[in-house]
Amino acid sequence: MRNWRRAVRIWKAPDPRMNFGWLGRYQKMAANAAQGAVLMRILIISDVHANPWVLQAVERDAGSFDHVIFAGDSVNYGPVPHEVIRWLRKHQAIGVRGNHDYAIAYGANPRVSPAKERLARAMCDWTRRQLEEAAIAWLTNLPVTLTWEYCECDRKPM
Numbered sequence: 001m002r003n004w005r006r007a008v009r010i011w012k013a014p015d016p017r018m019n020f021g022w023l024g025r026y027q028k029m030a031a032n033a034a035q036g037a038v039l040m041r042i043l044i045i046s047d048v049h050a051n052p053w054v055l056q057a058v059e060r061d062a063g064s065f066d067h068v069i070f071a072g073d074s075v076n077y078g079p080v081p082h083e084v085i086r087w088l089r090k091h092q093a094i095g096v097r098g099n100h101d102y103a104i105a106y107g108a109n110p111r112v113s114p115a116k117e118r119l120a121r122a123m124c125d126w127t128r129r130q131l132e133e134a135a136i137a138w139l140t141n142l143p144v145t146l147t148w149e150y151c152e153c154d155r156k157p158m
Contacts, residue, residue: 045093046071049100050078050127055087069148072098075139076110076120081127085135097142104128105139 043065048054070093075081077100088095103110103124110120128136 040067041065042067042069044069044071046098047073048078048084049073050075050081050084052080052083052087055084068093068095070095072096072142073100074098075104075127075131076100076123081130082132082135085131085138089138094146094148095142096146097139097144100124101139101142104131105136105142 041062041064043058043062045055045058045068068088068091070088072095074084074088074095078084081104097105099111100120102108103120104127107124107128110117110124112120131139
């Protein structure tokens with residue numbers, strides 16, 4: 001559990017005085033923030049692997065956030081896959097399907113290194129037995145790729 005910090009990144013707007021080229025849009029957001037506009041906090045997580053205690057620690061350390069972006073692998077290896085899926089659904093996480101999510105959703109090979117293959121396959125079978133149909137359906141419906149755009153028209157224009 002000591003490596004949970006690698007699983008989270010909280011987006012913060014860059015300093016508007018710096019030239020980031022392609023980040024010009026975010027420079028404008030930072031400039032608006034300096035003028036009193038409200039910044040959005042996005043929690044980005046991945047590779048939770050059925051460990052709800054990691055999510056609790058991340059949530060506690062991150063404080064408040066507006067959105068959760070999930071980069072895959074919510075299940076397999078860990079002991080409580082349904083709790084992780086429940087947390088992601090509760091926070092309306094916007095996310096993609098990782099190789100372990102795919103393996104659980106479709107009963108497929110998790111495509112891991114040969115050293116982990118026996119464990120990953122055994123855990124896939126166990127994990128599928130732990131999940132309800134609704135959780136498996138949620139995993140099945142996760143997209144493989146994702147483009148996310150966010151706009152609130154009542155905020156100050158950028």
